Structure formats: structure tokens, C-alpha cells
Amino acid sequence: MYSNILVTVAYEGGKDAAPSLEIAKALLAPDGQITLIHVMEPAPVFAISYLPEGWREEMRGAIEADMARMAEGLDNAAIVVAEGDAAHEVLEHARAQRVDCIVISSHRPGTQSLLLGSTASKVVARAQCAVHVARRPPAK
Structure with a gap:
């Protein structure tokens, strides 16, 4: 059993953190802590001038609220929203x-993700x- 578990949360299509949370709860030692982490990647430089003022804060607030909802019912849970490269920040x-x-x-890797690498790898x-x-079935 583990006393300090970090669960990654991605907001890409088809990703659901619930199975990962169930795994974390099963692996958690009594009085242990689960922390949910999401990493916001920086907006592309070319897109920044098209984004409304305050978009980053609004997005961060929505993510924090959603993650707080996910953490409901977990004793001693924490949430973290970071910015940067996902693998590095995790x-x-x-x-x-x-x-x-x-x-x-992680999804089942295809040729492209094997060549380019993924956050999970x-x-x-x-x-x-x-x-x-936590493996996810391939998208249909």
C-alpha cells in the first residue's frame, strides 16, 4: 500500500479520471493522501492574441472546481493545477x-505515439x- 499517491487528470477527449481514482483508492494505505494533478500546457504563441483576457484564470478555475468535485469523499485529498510540460511537472x-x-x-499506443512518446511513457x-x-481502451 502507498501513503502518498499522485493521480494525473487529463482533459483530452475520452479521458476519464474515475478509473484512475478507483485504482488509487485501492492502493492507498490507511491515512494516506491522494493528490489529483492536472498540467495546463501553455497556449501556442500564435493563439495568445486571439484569446480573451483572463482566459487562463477562467480555465484554471474551472479545472480546480472540477477536480474538487472529483476529490469529494476522499479523505485527506489535495488538488494541484500546474503549467508547463505535463511529464516534467508530474x-x-x-x-x-x-x-x-x-x-x-494511457491509451493503447499506436505507431505515432511510440515514435513521438507520450506523457505516460x-x-x-x-x-x-x-x-x-491505467490502460484505456482505444477510441472507436
Whole structure:
């Protein structure tokens, strides 16, 4: 069992954090902590001038509210919204907070993701703690 679990939350089409949360709850030691983390990637430079003022704060607020809803009913839960490269931020948070298990979802890889890499594969390769990969069925 793990005492400090980090669960990644992605807001891409077809991603649902509920299965990852169920896995984290099953792996959690009594009195342990689950932290939900979402990493907002920076907006492309060419798009910034087209985005309304305050868009980033509005998006962060919506994400925090949704993650707070996900964390309802979890004892000792925390939420984190970071900005930057997803794999880097997840790994940095895990290191800084001495996380002992990361739960991350991953789709079944295809040729493109194998060549380009994915957040899950980077986290698995570089994590200094256990990583549980929650597989998602391929999109239909």
C-alpha cells in the first residue's frame, strides 16, 4: 500500500479520471493522501492574441472546481493545477512531495505515439517511485 499517491487528470477527449481514482483508492494505505494533478500546457504563441483576457484564470478555475468535485469523499485529498510540460511537472511534483506512487492513464499506443512518446511513457521511464498505468481502451 502507498501513503502518498499522485493521480494525473487529463482533459483530452475520452479521458476519464474515475478509473484512475478507483485504482488509487485501492492502493492507498490507511491515512494516506491522494493528490489529483492536472498540467495546463501553455497556449501556442500564435493563439495568445486571439484569446480573451483572463482566459487562463477562467480555465484554471474551472479545472480546480472540477477536480474538487472529483476529490469529494476522499479523505485527506489535495488538488494541484500546474503549467508547463505535463511529464516534467508530474515528475517534479512527485519528487518534491515524496510521492510513492503515480497513477496515470494511457491509451493503447499506436505507431505515432511510440515514435513521438507520450506523457505516460515519459513518466514511467523517469519516475523515481512506483507508477501504475491505467490502460484505456482505444477510441472507436
